[in-house]
Amino acid sequence: MQEWSAAEAEAGPDVVASDRDAPVIATRALTKRYRGGQLAVDGLDLTVPAGSVFGFLGPNGSGKTTTIRMLMGLIEPTSGTARVLGRPMPRSSRAVLPHIGALIEGPALYGFLSGRDNLLRYDAADPTADPSTRRTRVGAALDRVGLTTAAGKKAKAYSLGMKQRLGLAAALLQPRRLLVLDEPTNGLDPQGMREIRSLVRELASDGTTVFLSSHLLDEIEQVCTHAAVMAQGRLITQGAVADLAAGARGRLVVTTPDVSDAARVLKEQGVADVVVAEDRVTCEPPDRELADVNAALVTANVRVRGFGVERASLEDAFVALTGEGFDVAG
Ligand SMILES: Nc1ncnc2c1ncn2[C@@H]1O[C@H](COP(=O)(O)OP(=O)(O)OP(=O)(O)O)[C@@H](O)[C@H]1O
Numbered sequence: 001m002q003e004w005s006a007a008e009a010e011a012g013p014d015v016v017a018s019d020r021d022a023p024v025i026a027t028r029a030l031t032k033r034y035r036g037g038q039l040a041v042d043g044l045d046l047t048v049p050a051g052s053v054f055g056f057l058g059p060n061g062s063g064k065t066t067t068i069r070m071l072m073g074l075i076e077p078t079s080g081t082a083r084v085l086g087r088p089m090p091r092s093s094r095a096v097l098p099h100i101g102a103l104i105e106g107p108a109l110y111g112f113l114s115g116r117d118n119l120l121r122y123d124a125a126d127p128t129a130d131p132s133t134r135r136t137r138v139g140a141a142l143d144r145v146g147l148t149t150a151a152g153k154k155a156k157a158y159s160l161g162m163k164q165r166l167g168l169a170a171a172l173l174q175p176r177r178l179l180v181l182d183e184p185t186n187g188l189d190p191q192g193m194r195e196i197r198s199l200v201r202e203l204a205s206d207g208t209t210v211f212l213s214s215h216l217l218d219e220i221e222q223v224c225t226h227a228a229v230m231a232q233g234r235l236i237t238q239g240a241v242a243d244l245a246a247g248a249r250g251r252l253v254v255t256t257p258d259v260s261d262a263a264r265v266l267k268e269q270g271v272a273d274v275v276v277a278e279d280r281v282t283c284e285p286p287d288r289e290l291a292d293v294n295a296a297l298v299t300a301n302v303r304v305r306g307f308g309v310e311r312a313s314l315e316d317a318f319v320a321l322t323g324e325g326f327d328v329a330g
Pocket residue numbers: 034035036038039040058059060061062063064065066067215
């Protein structure tokens with residue numbers, strides 16, 4: 001891999017903005033072993049395409065936050081490399097970070113200040129932020145995350161979900177090329193989660209690449225174009241969400257009041273893994289014409305109410321890849 005000279009690494013933001021088709025995040029064998037020996041991230045090769053909504057998925061303790069901290073230059077990797085917006089991290093933090101809006105686990109807030117004053121203060125600490133537009137931008141960010149009515153309340157009186165929204169608002173104070181959101185829906189109720197999802201879609205349609213971590217499979221499936229799956233510090237798979245789910249086959253589902261006859265006919269038709277549950281019989285889809293299988297059921301007087309292949313979910317893919325459920329790592 002090409003190495004950057006010190007001069008390039010120190011060059012201004014124009015260099016960062018130059019190649020819009022290059023991956024926004026690329027890591028090679030990125031590894032973090034904490035003092036005390038915990039191997040939190042193990043040889044990670046991650047590629048985040050420009051313009052994607054990239055879901056970084058993994059159970060608790062799988063290394064998501066540790067990876068994000070390395071990407072943001074907050075901690076040094078033990079070995080391996082990370083490039084963000086084409087530049088090596090943490091070395092190019094100064095050039096890269098102004099282009100990134102970030103929400104990382106437990107946003108730091110001043111409890112004695114209101115939500116609005118927290119954002120004003122946060123923005124004032126950013127040398128690239130224009131003071132003349134500060135109040136307007138803070139107001140717009142509060143509005144985007146649904147905190148306008150609570151903006152005057154002291155942050156210490158905020159619920160976890162409200163703190164999370166305020167952290168997100170801080171990431172939205174300026175237009176960014178990349179948003180890095182660590183568990184953005186943590187602490188939110190279902191309505192709040194829906195709002196964040198639609199906000200993420202909105203930001204993505206403006207051209208911002210969004211990298212978000214989650215331990216919720218269906219959340220990733222609903223909002224992300226691409227995903228990577230982590231387990232115990234290792235990357236299990238990454239790619240377009242549609243491809244990941246397609247890698248696992250969905251199941252053929254027959255809905256019928258005649259489940260035992262249906263199961264028998266399906267077995268006679270040579271399909272594998274026939275499972276009966278209430279008024280449904282499911283099995284692996286056979287390689288042959290499905291219409292013939294349906295016809296065989298009907299010919300055997302099975303009353304078929306529903307017949308079709310259910311789309312495989314990311315969870316099916318995860319289970320197929322790991323042979324386990326999506327549970328918390330030890
Ligand atoms: N500062 C630290 N010192 C030592 N070990 C740590 C430290 N931070 C995290 N770990 C360990 O590293 C592993 C990965 O943790 P990390 O926080 O990156 O996981 P995560 O995927 O973000 O989990 P969660 O979904 O719970 O946020 C865990 O086993 C954790 O206990």
